[in-house]
Amino acid sequence: MSLNCEIVKDLVAIYTDDSASPKTVAEIEAHLSQCEDCTDYYRQYQKINEKSPVLSDEPFAVPLSYTKLAKRLRIRRILERISFIAAVIAAVAATFLFLKWLWKAGRADDE
Ligand SMILES: [Zn+2]
Structure with a gap:
């Protein structure tokens, strides 16, 4: 054979x-x-x-195939991107809330 x-x-x-x-x-x-x-x-x-x-x-050696490793790195990169976007959204939201609070505080002063 x-x-x-x-x-x-x-x-x-x-x-x-x-x-x-x-x-x-x-x-x-x-x-x-x-x-x-x-x-x-x-x-x-x-x-x-x-x-x-x-x-x-x-000691830190883990039997990983390169495909698995590449997949993990890809997932990590995606997670990093998502957390970056989440941070940007949080910053924008915080700024918006702060401006809204300032605006309200300004109106309260006018009354
Ligand atoms: Zn052959």
Whole structure:
């Protein structure tokens, strides 16, 4: 049985972290020895994996995939934008209420 490129690329993750079965490892290695495209993919995957905190010993390291990380950063950016808009609205509302209070106070003085 020989694996196709799509399957090999899916399996690269478990191959890289040594959780593939010996049979799968043999199949992947057989494919990689013949397929330049998958070998490139595997090298890129390894490069990304080196930078990933998964294998790091640092105490704050959390196993996060880059997609999850990117999603989190995107959510954080959206939340920052929302809190900025909320702050602007609060400032405008506070100014409005203050002016209204000033206006009322001025009218009270006139009476
Ligand atoms: Zn291939």
